[in-house]
Amino acid sequence: MPAEAPAPGTPDSEAADTADAAAELRRIHAFLSAFTRRQAERTLPVPGGFAALDDTYALSYGNNHVLIDGPTDPEALPGHVDAALAPLAHRAVYVLDAATGDACAPPLTRAGYTLTRTVVMRHTGPPPERGGAREVELPALRGALTESQRRFLPDVPDEVIHTLVERRAARRRGAPDVRFLASHDEFGEPASWADLYLDPAVGVAQIEDLVTAAAHLGQGHAGVVLDTALRMGAEAGCTTTFLVALADDWPRHWYARRGFVPVGSVHCFERT
Structure with a gap:
């Protein structure tokens, strides 16, 4: 039997x-x-x-x-x-x-x-049927990235902001397929964006640094980017798509409502 x-x-x-x-x-x-x-x-x-x-x-x-x-x-x-x-x-x-x-x-x-x-957090369930964001290059995101870093880190020197924006170029080396995704406003400016790292050979994808511009919060752009990343991961043959969220901040609950479940944790220790 x-x-x-x-x-x-x-x-x-x-x-x-x-x-x-x-x-x-x-x-x-x-x-x-x-x-x-x-x-x-x-x-x-x-x-x-x-x-x-x-x-x-x-x-x-x-x-x-x-x-x-x-x-x-x-x-x-x-x-x-x-x-x-x-x-x-x-x-x-x-x-x-x-x-x-x-x-x-x-x-x-x-x-x-x-x-x-x-x-x-690992995504569960079927991928969204559609997204709506598109792949962009780093220069198209530079202004939005600079503005968002200044919002999150208002007191750091300009050289630090510059480093945090430009370091994204190094991420191209991190995975076999690295994509920068963005949802745009009616004027063609990035409203929300994220990185997508794909390794189809091992079937794993990571979504990283999903951020929305302050002027576009609450307008659904982050969901568009997330759905696009999940759809692209599935189309690339990745059966595991994950992200990492702060344990004590609200986005993890937003991700949970969109099908992500906790599977582990990472301890981050820092000293200035």
């Missing part, structure tokens, strides 16, 4: 769901590690992970940090980070595994780091 699938709600079905979620999270972690390595100008080994470095964008934490993607010694980690990031004014450590991140929190906190927890 053919095997039957476990009935929903039974211990066997719950165990299968847990195993599936764990497998999805491993795929996502592998994607994040690979993206970080490929995007970096150079890498240095660190026990339990590596340092991703880029002198062109030295002011960017996202381009110069330590990524821990394996077992590490939490007590020794602050010293390893100092050695790897020694020339830089900042320190940043991202830990993919939640339990490892919890173990690293006390020694890093004692060393002066602040912790931000983010939630890894």
Whole structure:
């Protein structure tokens, strides 16, 4: 007789769901590690992970940090980070595994780091039937990106804003297929935008940095961009599409209403 699938709600079905979620999270972690390595100008080994470095964008934490993607010694980690990031004014450590991140929190906190927890969310259900955003190049987004960075970081110097805008060019190296998407207003100006990173060979896509211009909040442009990214991911053959959202901010609830479910978390430690 053919095997039957476990009935929903039974211990066997719950165990299968847990195993599936764990497998999805491993795929996502592998994607994040690979993206970080490929995007970096150079890498240095660190026990339990590596340092991703880029002198062109030295002011960017996202381009110069330590990524821990394996077992590490939490007590020794602050010293390893100092050695790897020694020339830089900042320190940043991202830990993919939640339990490892919890173990690293006390020694890093004692060393002066602040912790931000983010939630890894995977899209469930069918992709939207249509989107409406289109692919653009970085120059088309430069003005909107500069305005949004100034909105989020009003007190930082101009050189930091410049770095945060221009560093997007390095993301082209991070995945086999990198697209910048935007929904436009009636005058053809970007109203909302996001990155889409695709690796069809492993079937994983990431949506990153979904932002809406202040003048266009609440007009549906973010949904247009998100739907387009999900549709493009599906058309590229990616069966796993995910994003990362702050654990204590409202967008994660908006994503949840659009079919994203939490599958893990990333610990982000930073020290200025």
